[in-house]
């Protein structure tokens with residue numbers, strides 16, 4: 128008979144080996160701040176007694192942590208949490224931009240997306256996860272199975288709202304984010320991007336103003352530009368998210384028709400709003416009768432095992448239109464996303480039909496079958512650990528190689544970092560210079576419509592950590608130092 132481990136004990140039937148679980152425990156304590164840089168970690172003997180495993184198992188776990196660069200052995204003394212060479216501070220809260228701004232769609236975004244697919248480039252620019260982390264082989268196998276099993280059905284348009292079996296799975300997964308919904312309240316879409324586009328069209332008309340975080344995801348700014356909408360950028364804290372006081376003031380003094388936020392592991396800042404702030408956000412929006420489009424593309428990618436609740440989980444009035452996808456967790460190229468548009472559901476359904484009739488049937492079938500077959504949560508746990516490690520390594524590497532005075536975010540989920548370098552850096556020029564050295568980065572001005580953040584870049588961490596990636600960060604840091612030195616001379 129299988130018995131559950133006592134609290135604090137390791138799981139002997141887990142797919143992870145015992146030594147990996149030991150490593151994981153310590154790593155969680157490091158990431159959670161319980162074990163700070165320089166702290167001594169429990170002795171091998173003590174931990175082996177505590178966890179009822181052999182000394183060799185603990186030693187193997189500690190060796191794994193050494194390999195990952197989290198701890199170091201000190202002769203005659205034991206194991207310690209490594210002190211990063213430089214631990215860059217976190218950027219300060221940004222500022223709001225008073226004026227609603229007309230947006231200009233640039234072609235730099237398209238270039239950065241193209242660079243992500245070039246095999247000769249280290250792709251730190253676009254926020255696209257490397258295929259090796261995703262269950263690509265299994266998903267593709269399921270895709271060919273479902274198409275073979277139902278050759279006619281897979282060629283037909285499905286319902287405008289999307290394949291029922293997929294909507295059932297999405298509704299089930301919504302419970303993880305605290306949202307109780309049913310499949311009839313969901314419209315499937317070609318990714319989060321289409322979902323946001325449809326929701327924006329449902330609640331605004333050309334010329335309207337939309338409140339957004341600053342900096343914000345460039346795909347959102349492009350969508351606003353394409354729909355002839357203006358944006359008003361609200362101050363955002365790299366840990367806590369949008370400044371609710373500034374949002375309240377903006378809604379009280381300007382005519383704002385909608386608010387679009389990424390409350391869980393926002394892109395590019397990686398912030399995550401607390402539950403209290405999510406409740407307060409809804410109150411502020413309700414006071415001014417403004418709907419929220421909630422972009423939850425990264426919500427599943429928490430680092431500490433607790434998935435944040437969606438703002439929609441607190442929504443009692445149908446004022447939240449929630450949008451998300453499987454792009455960051457399963458397959459960006461399958462283009463499977465969804466909207467839960469609350470009281471705007473019929474409007475979004477009509478817009479979906481007028482835009483693209485329905486979402487592609489074969490990939491909807493494949494994702495539904497994948498989710499039905501189980502194992503998604505276990506896979507997700509591994510993916511979160513992978514991204515957490517990669518983000519930690521990238522922070523360390525930036526601290527080591529970038530100019531003094533650089534600041535870096537500390538996201539608790541997702542896979543992007545926002546790096547703020549000293550004034551004097553021109554990140555658009557830095558992008559060009561880095562590209563000629565084989566590295567793609569996303570310059571800060573892409574994330575605003577107000578020509579700010581010229582000294583900032585966003586880095587994608589969802590690629591395997593290799594010496595080439597470390598060298599790529601060193602190259603960008605070196606180029607930034609040269610720019611700064613020249614700026615100081617002139």
Ligand SMILES: Cc1ncc(COP(=O)(O)O)c(C=O)c1O
Nearest residue numbers: 254318319320344394424452454
């Ligand atoms: C915050 C955010 N929203 C939406 C998207 C678009 O995602 P999708 O591929 O699901 O359309 C991205 C992609 O990077 C993103 O970062």
